Amino acid sequence: xxxxxxxxxxxxxxxxxxxxxxxxxxxxxxxxxxxxxxxxxxxxxxxxxxxxxxxxxxxxxxxxxxxxxxxxxxx
Numbered sequence: 776x777x778x779x780x781x782x783x784x785x786x787x788x789x790x791x792x793x794x795x796x797x798x799x800x801x802x803x804x805x806x807x808x809x810x811x812x813x814x815x816x817x818x819x820x821x822x823x824x825x826x827x828x829x830x831x832x833x834x835x836x837x838x839x840x841x842x843x844x845x846x847x848x849x850x
Contacts, residue, residue, distance in 0.1 A: 791797065813821065830836060837845075 788797070788800065813824065816824065
């Protein structure tokens, strides 16, 4: 990143009073340094994700349209 751009960003961040923006930037900072999100999941969550991938790969899926048909109440 160019020095001028970095300086502008630092100045902007250091003078903002927008707490929501600062929290968002902090989350971005923390997430950029972490390992793959999958590594942070519990074993149960990892199994669930892997099962979903296997279901998808085997064609065991349901379209959004079909899903909503099954849950909608017909009168």
